[in-house]
Amino acid sequence: MKRTTEFLRHSVEREDRPDGSILLRSTYPLSPVVERTGDWLHQWAGEAPDRVFLAERSGAGWREESYAGILEKVRAIGAALLARGMGANTPILIMSGNGVDHGILALAAQYVGVPVVPVAEQYSLIHGAHGRLREAINLIKPKMAYVVDADQYGEALNLEDLASVEIVASRPGSRNVTAFADLLKGDGSVDVDSAFAAVTPDTVGKILMTSGSTSSPKGVLTTHRMMCVNQAQLADSMPFLRKRPPVIVDWLPWNHVFGGSHNFNMMLANGGSLYIDDGKPVKGLFERTVENLSLKTGTLVFNVPLGFGMLLKALEADADLRQRFFEDLDLIFYAGASLPQEVWSGFERMAMEVKGEVPLMTSSWGLTETAPSALMQQEPAPHSGIVGVPVSGVTVKLLPDADMRCEVRVKGPNVMPGYLNDPEKTAAAFDEEGFFITGDAMLFLDPADANKGMRFDGRISEDFKLQSGTWVRAAQLKLDMLSRLAPLAADLIITGADRNQIGVMIFPNVAELTREGFDLNDDDGAFRCKLLQGEIHRRLSARAREISGSSTLVSRAIVLSQPASMPEGEMTAKGNLNIRKVLARREALLERLYTDDDPAVVTL
Numbered sequence: 001m002k003r004t005t006e007f008l009r010h011s012v013e014r015e016d017r018p019d020g021s022i023l024l025r026s027t028y029p030l031s032p033v034v035e036r037t038g039d040w041l042h043q044w045a046g047e048a049p050d051r052v053f054l055a056e057r058s059g060a061g062w063r064e065e066s067y068a069g070i071l072e073k074v075r076a077i078g079a080a081l082l083a084r085g086m087g088a089n090t091p092i093l094i095m096s097g098n099g100v101d102h103g104i105l106a107l108a109a110q111y112v113g114v115p116v117v118p119v120a121e122q123y124s125l126i127h128g129a130h131g132r133l134r135e136a137i138n139l140i141k142p143k144m145a146y147v148v149d150a151d152q153y154g155e156a157l158n159l160e161d162l163a164s165v166e167i168v169a170s171r172p173g174s175r176n177v178t179a180f181a182d183l184l185k186g187d188g189s190v191d192v193d194s195a196f197a198a199v200t201p202d203t204v205g206k207i208l209m210t211s212g213s214t215s216s217p218k219g220v221l222t223t224h225r226m227m228c229v230n231q232a233q234l235a236d237s238m239p240f241l242r243k244r245p246p247v248i249v250d251w252l253p254w255n256h257v258f259g260g261s262h263n264f265n266m267m268l269a270n271g272g273s274l275y276i277d278d279g280k281p282v283k284g285l286f287e288r289t290v291e292n293l294s295l296k297t298g299t300l301v302f303n304v305p306l307g308f309g310m311l312l313k314a315l316e317a318d319a320d321l322r323q324r325f326f327e328d329l330d331l332i333f334y335a336g337a338s339l340p341q342e343v344w345s346g347f348e349r350m351a352m353e354v355k356g357e358v359p360l361m362t363s364s365w366g367l368t369e370t371a372p373s374a375l376m377q378q379e380p381a382p383h384s385g386i387v388g389v390p391v392s393g394v395t396v397k398l399l400p401d402a403d404m405r406c407e408v409r410v411k412g413p414n415v416m417p418g419y420l421n422d423p424e425k426t427a428a429a430f431d432e433e434g435f436f437i438t439g440d441a442m443l444f445l446d447p448a449d450a451n452k453g454m455r456f457d458g459r460i461s462e463d464f465k466l467q468s469g470t471w472v473r474a475a476q477l478k479l480d481m482l483s484r485l486a487p488l489a490a491d492l493i494i495t496g497a498d499r500n501q502i503g504v505m506i507f508p509n510v511a512e513l514t515r516e517g518f519d520l521n522d523d524d525g526a527f528r529c530k531l532l533q534g535e536i537h538r539r540l541s542a543r544a545r546e547i548s549g550s551s552t553l554v555s556r557a558i559v560l561s562q563p564a565s566m567p568e569g570e571m572t573a574k575g576n577l578n579i580r581k582v583l584a585r586r587e588a589l590l591e592r593l594y595t596d597d598d599p600a601v602v603t604l
Contacts, residue, residue, distance in 0.1 A: 005330045005360045006240045008378040010451040012389045022398040022406070024450055030393035030413075031232045036199045036224040037268065038074075038111045044271040045071040051245065053267065054100045056276040057292065065100055067271075070107070076186035077108035081144075082195055083187035084166075086114050090143035091207060093136065093165070095156060097121040098254050098276050099148050101170045101180050103264065106254075108183075110205040110224070112195040117142065117207045117219070118255035120573030124156035128567025132217070136209055137161040139219055139420060144168060150175040201225035207420055208257055208368050211572040219420030220257075226371040227261055230414045231269035233391040234262070237378045238360070240330050246272035247298040251280055251289065251307075255573065257372040258335055263302055281307035283511060290314050290321070297324050300331040305339045308332075312346045326354040332361045338385040338456070338479060339363070363387055365456055369429070369436055371414040377453055386445060388453045397435045398442065405457055405473075406442050409435035441475075462579065464497035470551045472496060477552060484539050487512045488532070491564070493579055494554075495590060503556040503593045505586070506536075507564060507577075520561075525589050526600035527559040536602050544604055557602040558593045560586070 008028070015023040034040060044051065049068035056063050065073075086092075092109050094116055096102055106116045117140050123133040124147070133156060144166045147153040151173035156162075167177040205227055207219045235241045246267060252259030267274040275296050279289030281304065289311075303311065315322045332347055344361065351358045360380060365387035366372035374396065377388030390396045394412035415436050418426035431437055439460050445452040458475020465471055474494040481492055481504055490509040496502040508527065513520060518532045536557050544553060564571040569581045583590055592598045 006243065007360055007380060008237055008239060010379055010389045010453065012450045014450045020400065022400065024390050024396045024398065026390050026392045026394070028236060028392045030229070031236050033225075033232045033413075034228050034269075035201050036110070036196075036203065037107065037205060037227060037265065038196055038199065039228075040265075040268045041067065041071050041074065041107060041111075044268075048245070048271055051271065052273045054103050054274055054276070055296075056098075056100045057278055062275065062296070063100060065104070070104055073104050073184055074108040074111050075192050077105060077183045078112040078195065079186040079188070079190050079192050080183040081109060081114055082112055082190040082192065084143075086112075086143055088113055088115065088204065091115045091117050091140045093140065093142035093145040094118040094255075095121065095124045095133070095145055095153060096148040098251070098259070098278075099170070100276070101148065102146065102254065103274075105146055105168075105180075105183075106206070107268075111199070112192065113199045113203050115204045115207050117209070118260060119209055120253065120255050122566060122573050124153050126566060127155060128565070130156060130159060131567065132569075132573075134159065134161050135217060136219075137165075140207060146180075149173065150177050199224065201228065202417075206260075208260070209255070210368055211256075211576055218422060218425060220368045220416050221418055221420055222257075222261065222368075222371065223417065226414050226416065227265055228269075229393065229412075230261070230371040230373055231265050233393060233414065234266060234373055234376075235270065236392045237373075237376045238331065240360075241266070241270045244299070246270055246300050246330070247275070247296075248272070248300050248302065249275045249277050249292055249296050249298050250302055251277035252302060252304075253573075257366075257368040258302075262372055266300075281310050286310050286314075290318075293325065294321060297328070299328050300333065301325075301329065302333045302335070305334055305343065308334055308339060308347070309343050312343055312350075315350060316346075322350060323354055326351050326359075329359045331359055334363050334384075340483065341384050344384040364391075365440070365442075365454075367438060367440075369416045369438075370410055370412075371416070374410045374412070374414070375442075375454065381453070385455050386453045387442070387456050389451065395435075397431075397433070404444065404447055406444075406454075407460055408438045408440045408442050410438060411435045462494075466496055466502070466550060467498060467500045468550060470549075472502060472551050477502070477554070480552075481554060484543055485536070488535065491577055493577060493582055495583070495593060499594060501555045501594070502550075502553060503558070504554050505582070505589065505593060506557060506559045508532075508559050523561075523600065525561055525586065526592065527561050528600050529559070532559060533602050537604070540602065540604055555604040556593055558589060558598075558600055560589065 011027040013025045013027050044067040050066050052064045053067045053070050054065045109116045119136050123129045146168045149171045150169035169177050170180040172179050201224050203224050204221050205224045206222045208222055209217045250263050254260030277289050277292045279285045348358050362377045364373045364376035366374040374394050375387050376391050377386050397409040398406035400406045441457040441460055442454040443457045462474040477494050487509050489506045491507045493505045518529055520527050520529050
């Protein structure tokens with residue numbers, strides 16, 4: 001298959017140690033690293049002052065801000081923050097989603113040594129999710145909070161927890177808050193240059209809240225070193241980033257490390273342009289994404305598997321958009337879960353039809369604590385699901401079990417120094433050699449050749465044993481079941497810990513089921529739709545004929561009538577299920593799942 005996008009061949013050094021652990025390192029050296037994010041801004045404001053850095057939709061077109069213009073605004077806002085006495089111990093809480101003013105404020109704070117803490121906008125906009133917002137406020141104790149629209153965020157701004165916090169809004173509306181425009185006036189009484197010079201690689205640039213899918217959210221101290229090193233590692237892994245300025249049209253939220261550190265900083269580090277997509281891969285908002293792509297396409301595209309599935313359908317239906325989407329594309333990058341192979345193959349086919357070659361289609365692996373990328377598939381992959389090899393400067397420690405399933409630990413300059421105000425969890429996060437304990441598992445594609453890369457194999461904490469003592473690898477089984485039950489299931493939970501059978505609790509894709517003509521009737525939290533139950537039974541039975549062994553046999557299912565609740569902590573801002581919360585809150589339904597005569601339960 002023809003490919004012209006430049007890529008880096010894997011070159012890994014493997015060390016098998018006497019204790020059974022395995023160390024993996026890239027043989028490529030880490031490129032020079034800038035000291036702070038403001039260095040990138042100065043570089044591109046000097047080399048390409050008029051180039052667009054950030055843009056957002058405005059009317060029928062875009063509001064575009066250049067590198068030189070943003071540097072000027074960053075220095076003005078930095079002066080305003082310093083004049084207020086702000087510094088390393090006075091974080092700024094950012095309550096709104098992606099936006100040009102959000103990006104400028106974050107860069108200004110980092111420029112003068114003030115940490116920013118972006119949180120999911122849902123925590124402010126959904127009444128029942130204010131508990132999560134309060135958790136963040138009480139942990140970080142901000143001196144300032146930013147929203148794009150004070151009236152829109154009014155209910156959250158009325159929280160007692162924010163009573164002593166200065167509120168800044170781009171659109172103050174009817175509320176008595178500080179206008180973002182006032183910060184842009186700056187303050188001539190402070191020395192911005194000295195403050196910028198005092199920012200070091202160890203200065204905390206942002207504090208990112210973990211999703212809370214396995215425990216209470218923690219504040220990850222993210223230093224300038226972490227962010228700057230990781231961009232050098234990414235450019236080492238993808239040499240084409242340094243050859244021409246990248247362009248993206250991107251919706252991924254900046255309160256997450258993938259959107260806010262990986263993608264945002266990739267544009268800044270390489271003199272690229274970030275056009276903010278105000279759509280999302282959900283019904284009613286994805287149409288906005290298509291509209292935005294009709295106005296602007298990029299050289300790189302990032303998305304989650306669900307988003308790529310929706311995008312593939314949109315491209316199939318629009319020949320003009322398909323042509324413009326692929327004609328200048330260097331990279332298709334997915335994250336968050338494995339990309340379904342049929343979606344992967346669809347993009348390959350379409351790229352060949354449009355331009356006769358396939359861009360680099362790839363993924364990586366990492367966490368908020370690793371800034372994020374620690375492993376990356378640098379060279380073209382034969383199929384979806386491969387996360388590659390260590391990036392430059394990172395050492396990965398693998399602890400294999402008898403089946404060569406490896407627990408993953410990481411050491412490198414892109415790894416966090418710790419969690420905010422939590423020395424106990426910080427200490428517990430590292431092993432005796434200083435490796436960060438990720439809790440994730442990997443498998444070698446080829447145990448005899450580390451250069452073939454690795455694939456993600458779930459969270460160690462999600463695995464469980466049946467009563468028989470058989471281990472169930474829940475994460476991989478979940479992916480298989482989601483594929484088998486598509487499009488009936490929006491999400492699901494694998495059950496069976498300390499029981500004699502594996503079950504599945506299904507959150508249905510209600511819109512899809514309604515379109516398919518299923519008449520859903522709920523009863524005590526579970527759907528009792530004979531047609532739907534019959535279809536699930538058919539699919540479970542077909543699967544059972546294809547597999548062997550109790551560790552993968554799913555023999556019972558129940559369809560839940562109530563969606564996962566963010567206010568109750570069942571769902572994180574990323575859209576991930578908090579499995580422990582769901583099982584605890586729906587304990588009665590879990591018991592019903594293991595009752596043979598319940599009419600809501602499907603059994604083999």
